[in-house]
Amino acid sequence: MASYDSDSDFEQEYTETSVLLGYASNDPEDDTISRLGGIPEWLNPDKPPSASLARCGACKDLMVLLLQLNGELERFPGHDRRLYVFSCRKQTCRRKQGSVRALRGNRIDKAAAAAAAEAAAKEAEEAQAKKEAEKAKKADGPGLGEALFGTKPLGGPESGANPFATSANPFSTGGNRGVSSNPFATSAATSSPPAAAAAAPSTPAKQAEPARPETTTDAAASLPKTFAETLNLHNTQRPSGPPPPPEPWPESSALPKPYPVSYISDAELEVLDPEPPEIPQNVRMEVDDSSAGDAGAGIDKDTFESSMDAVFQKFADRLAQNPDQVIRYEFGGQPLLYSKDDSVGRVLSAAAGTGRSGMPRCGNCGAGRVFELQLTPQAITELEADELGLDGMDWGTIIVGVCEADCVQRGVEVGEVGYLEEWCGVQWEELATN
Numbered sequence: 001m002a003s004y005d006s007d008s009d010f011e012q013e014y015t016e017t018s019v020l021l022g023y024a025s026n027d028p029e030d031d032t033i034s035r036l037g038g039i040p041e042w043l044n045p046d047k048p049p050s051a052s053l054a055r056c057g058a059c060k061d062l063m064v065l066l067l068q069l070n071g072e073l074e075r076f077p078g079h080d081r082r083l084y085v086f087s088c089r090k091q092t093c094r095r096k097q098g099s100v101r102a103l104r105g106n107r108i109d110k111a112a113a114a115a116a117a118e119a120a121a122k123e124a125e126e127a128q129a130k131k132e133a134e135k136a137k138k139a140d141g142p143g144l145g146e147a148l149f150g151t152k153p154l155g156g157p158e159s160g161a162n163p164f165a166t167s168a169n170p171f172s173t174g175g176n177r178g179v180s181s182n183p184f185a186t187s188a189a190t191s192s193p194p195a196a197a198a199a200a201p202s203t204p205a206k207q208a209e210p211a212r213p214e215t216t217t218d219a220a221a222s223l224p225k226t227f228a229e230t231l232n233l234h235n236t237q238r239p240s241g242p243p244p245p246p247e248p249w250p251e252s253s254a255l256p257k258p259y260p261v262s263y264i265s266d267a268e269l270e271v272l273d274p275e276p277p278e279i280p281q282n283v284r285m286e287v288d289d290s291s292a293g294d295a296g297a298g299i300d301k302d303t304f305e306s307s308m309d310a311v312f313q314k315f316a317d318r319l320a321q322n323p324d325q326v327i328r329y330e331f332g333g334q335p336l337l338y339s340k341d342d343s344v345g346r347v348l349s350a351a352a353g354t355g356r357s358g359m360p361r362c363g364n365c366g367a368g369r370v371f372e373l374q375l376t377p378q379a380i381t382e383l384e385a386d387e388l389g390l391d392g393m394d395w396g397t398i399i400v401g402v403c404e405a406d407c408v409q410r411g412v413e414v415g416e417v418g419y420l421e422e423w424c425g426v427q428w429e430e431l432a433t434n
């Protein structure tokens with residue numbers, strides 16, 4: 001921060017990006033909410049989330065807070081909104097799925113919720129009218145999903161094509177099922193607008209009966225009986241069924257030792273040097289525009305390795321220009337990838353230029369997910385300021401993606417706080433291979 005200020009004389013020559021950089025400080029100034037470390041402060045202290053949301057996916061122990069961010073945004077008027085990133089303290093859990101998790105808490109005031117419900121109802125009405133018009137045109141019978149539920153899954157073909165949605169959904173806890181591989185769960189979960197679902201969780205029977213055209217009764221009847229029976233079983237048991245009972249949030253004394261608090265009270269738009277940084281001889285520069293389409297070009301091994309280096313080099317250069325940044329924030333923006341070669345980097349870079357984020361859809365409402373923020377290695381330095389000499393955290397960046405609609409947890413009453421797990425992609429430091 002200080003070093004940046006001293007450069008501001010040359011501002012006209014510098015490039016300002018749309019990424020907001022957050023800096024750590026001991027002084028909370030006006031924002032006591034946004035911070036690294038400490039213990040979480042919930043939107044309503046009397047209604048914390050289920051502790052199960054803060055348990056390590058690998059060892060099941062409670063995790064510690066890395067980041068708490070005030071996420072109120074003009075684009076979501078009337079939404080109290082907060083983000084949390086947790087990490088497991090255990091070294092043995094490093095690099096394991098679920099050892100870093102992100103939560104989004106929010107509360108929508110009644111006026112904003114009513115306006116949103118009205119808009120959703122109108123949209124649903126229009127969609128229904130359009131669907132009926134299409135149905136009238138169609139000579140063929142409806143697809144299986146339509147026959148059974150009288151509706152198409154919201155995700156549509158897109159969610160099927162998303163490799164994350166079907167195979168690598170990192171969230172498997174209870175009601176937060178995500179766009180899972182179970183087509184019935186997906187269809188049931190996404191077919192009702194969140195407001196309606198919150199008011200009265202509907203059963204598929206209710207959805208199916210009135211909407212099912214007569215002809216599809218025959219279609220259902222002609223299914224192999226065991227399949228139909230199995231389906232029925234699933235339907236009666238749990239379409240968007242009750243989530244597991246929430247696990248009480250423990251007393252602070254029962255939590256693992258928190259990291260020290262440093263406030264993120266200072267944020268400024270990223271400013272980049274006028275001159276491109278010097279690129280080492282052994283790294284071939286990759287033109288940014290080509291990066292999305294270079295996969296199938298039959299590049300040789302050297303070029304491939306250079307392009308990997310170029311991604312990391314770009315990451316390092318961007319951070320080096322504002323070395324004190326602890327978070328990079330841009331709702332709906334692009335994450336700065338640490339690597340294009342790990343599982344997170346591959347999926348996100350493959351989505352570059354497609355208009356989608358590459359992240360799995362929201363498991364609560366079916367909307368798309370967008371990038372919101374990422375933590376930088378400088379955050380580790382802040383968090384581990386008291387732990388010199390220990391073998392510290394070893395991620396390069398933690399990328400958080402959130403529901404683009406900022407939906408409220410299903411089943412939560414209007415005006416109350418809900419918590420949902422969001423997508424969290426950890427790019428671990430590269431291990432030496434020789």
Ligand SMILES: [Zn+2]
Pocket residue numbers: 056057058059060061088089090093099
């Ligand atoms: Zn763990």
Ligand SMILES: [Zn+2]
Pocket residue numbers: 362363364365366367403404405406407408
């Ligand atoms: Zn959502």
